[in-house]
Amino acid sequence: MSHVIDVHDLNFSFGSGALTQPVLKNVTISIQKGEIVLMTGPSGSGKTTFLTIIGGLRQAYHGSVRVLEQELINSSEQVKVSIRQQIGYIFQQHNLLKSLTAQQNVSMALEMQNSMTEQQRLDHAAEMLRAVGLGARLNYKPDQLSAGQCQRVSIARALVGQPKIVLADEPTASLDKQSGHEAVTILERLAKESKTTILLVTHDYRILDMADRIVELEDGVIKEK
């Protein structure tokens, strides 16, 4: 079985010298293609830190982190950029570009794909927005959309490039119960269709049923549930 994410003995700490604060301790986890893994754990346990390392946003130095066959420990900026391009992110806040419409925001994720024409990018973006139920809101800017709608746009943005992995950090935290559930259901449906691997951090117990697997991170140590 191919592992899209393969982490061995990952150690990570913030600060240096006497102020060194270990955050991740000997973390080992493998995630297969198409798996939906939910990660829970108390606040400050290192979940966000773990996601930023997997996503090539933060540099780690000890252990082994293989994502899509690329080693991220002591990696170059180029490797990190290429990993970032192959991963879809969903942030706690929607982090959409204020000055762009929903459609333009989504097609920003395709701008680095040179093989596409601009029209194809916009078409793909529109299609993706229809899939998250926002077909009628293509030309709305973020401040004309509700928080739930914005989060759905950012789901569309994360998925439009057909990434092999989607990383999400508490995507429902800023949403009310119903729109949070809606957003995650959409994410689950679309990911299942395209066999996308999902690693999602959440405190939200109502969405645990979508997971293939649930892991808990406590004090930098990972436990399968």
Add this chain to the structure above:
Amino acid sequence: MNLVAWIYFPARLAWRQLIFDRTKLIAATCGVLFACVLVFMQQGFRDALYASAASAPVKLNGDLFLMHKQSEAMWRPVRFKRSELMRALGHPAVAEVYPLYLGLAPFKNIETRSKRTLMVYGFDPDSLIFGIEEIKNKRTALRLKDTVLFDEYSRPEFGPMRQLLEAGRNVTEVNDYKITVIGFFRLGVSFAADGNIVTSDLNFMRIFPDRTRNDIDLGVIKLYAGASIKQVQTELISQLNEFVNIFTYDELLQNEKNYWANMAPIGFIFGFGTVMGLVVGLVIVYQILFTDITNHRHEFATLKAMGYEHGYFIRVVFASAFFLAILGFIPGYLFSLGLYHLAESQIFMPMPMTFTKAVTVFLFILSMCMTAGFLAIHKLKAANPADMF
């Protein structure tokens, strides 16, 4: 990646972010506009200065010009002997030589009786060394005792000469010497003199009793048709005394301009004004770009997390700087055009808006904005994708 996409996408993002916040865009544009107008005015005044400094030599009709080496400019000449000019006649290619006498003197306003200094040009009226029709036409009348022609482009402080003349009031004093104004010509004021009159060499000596015909300020040399000006110039340089300069027409103009640009502090003042305008603009644009990056750092970090490279954002910043340059320049240009017209009609300075000047100022403004962009990009480091989750 092709070059068009390389610059087009970041430029498009920069543009979309600029037009999103209209109020800030207008404020930014005003900053650039301000710098633009400042620079245009400084450049305009400076060029007007050079142009007017050269207004008298521009109308001079000659092939070579003799000037004392110590003469810094035509308005403050060091005199030399007329015999020196006569020696040039020994050269076979020289057809005629004519002396020009120059002097600053107070001119009495006929109406208010107040005095103001203007430039007096004295020369043989038959010599036609001034290529101005009105002077040529009046050359017989200028031969009469105590007659002068008055420059219509002189500053209005000398009095409404045309109305006065029509009313028959044509007698006034120059250097406390009574003369009669018999007509007009058009030359233009300069920073050295607010007005001009021309008169015959004999009348000039009467106006300035301490001057003699043997001490001249400028010598005008005309060559036979077909003679090589450059060659005659070189030959004359070896034949004449060392204390004279022999200029071609273009060199004479350049000499006048150089005086104002380099010798007189005034050239420096306008240069300084230009630099100050650009510095103020630089600070404003830098401030705008800097806050813009600060405000957009989350968006930039998000894009970085999506795999955008650092260079992309540098191009976004430079594209914003470029758009600000264009957006500020266009209204700045139009506004300055209006001010130029105002200056021409109010202070009688030649302030043409030339294509070269527009391009020069645009390049100034563009480099100003680009420098501001260059200084602002260090703020991009604040956009750290690790902080996005």
